[in-house]
Amino acid sequence: MRTTVGEFIIRRLKEMGIEHIIGVPGDFNLSFIEQINEAENIEFVGACNELNAAYAADGYGRQSGVGALLTTYGVGELSALNGIAGARAEHVPMVSLAGSPPLYSTEYRWNLHHSLADGDFENMLESILPFTGAAVRITPMNVVEELDRALHICLREKRPVHIQIPSDITHLEIEAPDEALDTTLPTSDAERLEAATARVLERIAEAKKPVFLFDQDTDRHGFTEKFRTLVDKLQIPYSQLTSGKGVLSERDGLFLGSYNGKASAPGVQKIVESADLLFTTNPRFIEVNSGSFTHHLPAEAIVNFGDQHVNVGGEFFVGINTLELLDALIDRTKTSRKKKKEEFVYDEWEIDAEAPLTHARMWPRFIRFLEDDDTVIAEAGTSHIGLTPERLPKGARYINSPIWGAIGFTLPALLGSMLANRDRRHVLFIGDGSFQLTAQELSTILREDLKPIIVLVNNKGYTIERYILGMEEKYNDIADWQYAKLPQVFVPDTTMVSYQARTEGELEDALSKIQTSDAGAFLEVHLDAMDAPAGLKAFGPMTADFDFGPRGPRNP
Template identity: 70%
Template sequence: MHTTIGEFILDRLKAIGITEIIGVPGDFNLSFLEQISQSEGIRFIGACNELNAAYAADGYARQRGAGALLTTYGVGELSALNGIAGARAEHVPVVSLAGAPPQYATEFGWNLHHSLADGDYTNMLEAVAPFTEVATRLSPMNAVEEFDRALHTCLREKRPVHIQIPSDITHLSIEVPDAPFSTALPASDPERLEAAAARILERFAQATDPIILIDQDTDRHGFTAQFEALIAKAHIPYAQLSSGKAILSERGEHFLGTYNGAASTPGLQERIERSDFLITTNPRFIEVNSGSFTHNLSRATIINFGDQHANVAGEIFVGITTAELIDVLLERIPPASSSSASQAPASPAAVESFKPHPEAALCHERLWPQMVDFLREEDVVIAEAGTSNIGLGPQRLPQGVRYINSPIWGSIGFTLPALLGSQLAAADRRHILFIGDGSFQLTAQELSTILRQELNPIIVLINNKGYTIERYILGMEEEYNDIQDWSYNQLPQVFKADTTMESYSATTEGELAQALESIAASPHGAFLELHLPAADAPRGLHTFGPMTADFDYGPRGPRND
């Protein structure tokens, strides 16, 4: 079977569920863009810049299982690199495509624009390579094998890949396989699968306090539904890292809370650390999800699931696909009985409905319970690093809420473009973004793309005149933590004069309650600006700020002058 290289790439992307490619046009990718415009079932979404496009592709991938980014050589690739690195840090499968100079020009080392004019066409791939699992350039001779290798790796490892496409090859015809692209992982070695299952079930039968500890890879590798089924069948209590927030229900009857070392939900650190059967999914502890490295998990009790291996208290089983292993466990694990459900937690207390004080000024202590009361089951909640994520962290979100943030990479400004990508990928779900004014100013122009695509999110902007999280680390009164105040809720009309997005502003709990009532009743998007004092912050930030300062600056740091 013959097709063009461009059509082959698009067919592969469609095969893994991608219907939008997000990026920025450039002369080296225009030929490929022509093919996108002529292809059914996939379209190009132009972002305002390449960094935002990378963030949007990340948000898209969290909904669809993979996202696609398109840039041009050099200036585009490097502009997107921060977003690609974030996808790497957060284990998000993004297929990054970059139009490259024509193949003959790179082979003969011609000096061209968007390069360093030194004839070196390896440097861009070398710059991107440390932040991707595959970084390669296609040619007519390797297009099929290289693209398929990159795509399989992206899906298997849950990491971004980067593929340069020379501008003069996309319309060339090549021979391609007749068989459709398969996203299935290889089958497990039968003996290793059986041995791993038997060993885990043996330890489970001996356990007195089994617990599942959730982190990002639970979601990334598709274990969520399987764990839900295990919990329902065997009544296994579960907890989460802050970096695994709301992957499983925070209102389920077996939910214990958030494990964060010494900063854990009260009583939880001891419970987790003395569990004799602790299921984990490759947790990655950094200072913000470990209570500043006060976590202490015993390897002798951990059953860790990677995507292609299991580590049972130090005994490592390879050659298995872990989803198959969990299916075997789910089939064989005994159902819970009243006598076997040891130490099962009581059902969490119901989340009380918030009662606003109409004349009270907004403050973080009461803001977040009021906002959680507004949320519905199955909403998509996107929380910017800083006050939004810290404020929402202790709140138990409704059943089925998908929570998107960037707890490891933490690049501020990520969430507005991520909102664009997420809503493109899941337009049927209500999206609510919580973002600070400082973060918003980094990527504000992507609001125009959200409006151009006629999406209808609810954007909640916390206006506290600057970088509150930085103020609590250092420089509470310093000018370097100030930013220019904008008329934020006028921006929808600035970016799109005929927009249907409705703007609101609130300084009191009563004004916020009225705004939320109007937003809930409207089919349109909303931009809600909340005014809070610059020095007000969620309770967690009062601890996080000084802890970060001590960690960053040491005992001779400026806080101790």
């Protein structure tokens, strides 16, 4: 079929399920934006800057399966690179598009704005390539081949890909295939699939102390529902890395708690490390999810599910579509006769109305506020650590950046996630320091008439850094904004309602009003600057020991 380059790109994005492209206009991408505006069932959403746009595309991808970003050459691409790298680290599929200089100008090496004025137009692609699965510049001659190749890599490998679109080619006609983009994974080698299935079934039959241990790749590769079925059939207990929080229900009686080396939930380390069959999903241990590398998984007991292979105690089966393997295991396992354990129930809770807010009391109260099927977004640092020991409601989706850990990620990620699913209630927990990095994206959230619940933890600075080093040093302080007034500053007629709480009684009153309102909410909670969740108080000194060595500085 005959179509233009831009129309072909848009069609492919829609075939991937993308309905929003988030970005910032620039002269090299305006021709493409015009085509997006003319297309049906897809929309360009402008963000305040390229970094925020990349974070938002990441959040969109976590909610819908793949996100899309649009920037302009050089200044835009590099501004977004931190967010692109975060998607790579967290295994989030993202299609990063960048308008680039006209094709003739790059071929003749003209000195242009947004470049180094040295005729080099490869340096941007070379800078971005290490953080993506592919980085290409398309032309009318290669767009069909290169675009489809990049998109398949994005979906198959769960990585961002970067595609430069010269500004003078978007309206040129090409011959494009009639067929839609095939987004399915290749099927397995039949013999390897059968051999792997039989071997895993043997291990299940032999096991006396089996355990599932989940990490974020369980979600990224679409394994979650299939593992949920296996857990229900086999009645095998399960744990999670803190980087895989909330992948499966944390309120099922089979849930053990989080595994984090010596910093695991009580009793979990012993159960996981003594398992004679340990199912894993490509766990990636870094210092923050391994108790500073105090994890010791029993290698001979591990059955590890990658996306295209399985490792059974050191025996590798490759050429496998793991989704097919999980289906085969579900079909060929018997339902356990063991009685399912009791579901989670809350402890008794009483409010001390005059008591000032503390982390020890606040996070257990917030977990009672959350509802089934909420999307819960927690900023790296205090919010994530505060929520880690709390058990999320059924069906809750948890968004966090535990590996890349760039503060400020979550406010734009909230924007992207809500664009992908407006009907799902979203609750964001973010610290004041993180909020100040990307605060302007609140204006986009309000402009798009989204109605999240935003909880801003105001403790006058970088609490996580204080507990690592510089507890009372000025470098960990920040300006104390009047945060609760910002919704009205950004959009004077906003329907978002602001609340503030300094005591348990004020918090209770605010949560009660928020719970019964359809409006968006901005709740600022005030805590002492030296207060922190128990996990953070332990994490800080442990991090100082790891970072600074035996002769380095420490908090008094």
